[in-house]
Amino acid sequence: MSQGEIVLLPRVRKCPRREGFNVFRVNGVTYENAFKSLADWTIKKIFNCRKCKIELGLFEHSDIEKKEKLVWIDLFKCEDYYYDQLKELQIDETKNTKQSKKYHKVQSEITNIRNKIALDQIKVKIKAKIKKKGMLI
Ligand SMILES: [Zn+2]
Numbered sequence: 001m002s003q004g005e006i007v008l009l010p011r012v013r014k015c016p017r018r019e020g021f022n023v024f025r026v027n028g029v030t031y032e033n034a035f036k037s038l039a040d041w042t043i044k045k046i047f048n049c050r051k052c053k054i055e056l057g058l059f060e061h062s063d064i065e066k067k068e069k070l071v072w073i074d075l076f077k078c079e080d081y082y083y084d085q086l087k088e089l090q091i092d093e094t095k096n097t098k099q100s101k102k103y104h105k106v107q108s109e110i111t112n113i114r115n116k117i118a119l120d121q122i123k124v125k126i127k128a129k130i131k132k133k134g135m136l137i
Helices: 003-008 073-080 083-095 100-137
Strands: 011-014 022-024 041-048 056-059 066-074
Touching: 022 041, 056 073, 066 073, 073 100, 083 100
Parallel strands: none
Antiparallel strands: 011 022, 041 056, 056 066
8 A cells, every 4th residue: 555545545443522423534734733732743634523523633642643632722722721830839839848938839720720721621512512502503
């Protein structure tokens, strides 16, 4: 089989919301990867779930062969937005001893951000549900 034929083989992947399967082809289109936390990954395909219509991104690891993930883009954006901030805080966390005031300040900032991410993700999930209902009416 030639390289071209392999590329055209359809792939079957389950939606991260567990709402049905998607069959698609990766056709060599390059997408801009603006996700800070997925800098080592390449976007192979962006498409909407056939069943629930959410936007999905198929990522393949740039170095590790066959390592891929299917990401619910809007949901992932919520955590990616805080990537730099969280990374810095986690570095601060290791620099300070557990007894210090700074350590506790850093801890509460991390908790704050995690809560914000969780809240943003709930909003995305609610939005997706409303959107789906809207389509059924
Ligand atoms: Zn879906």
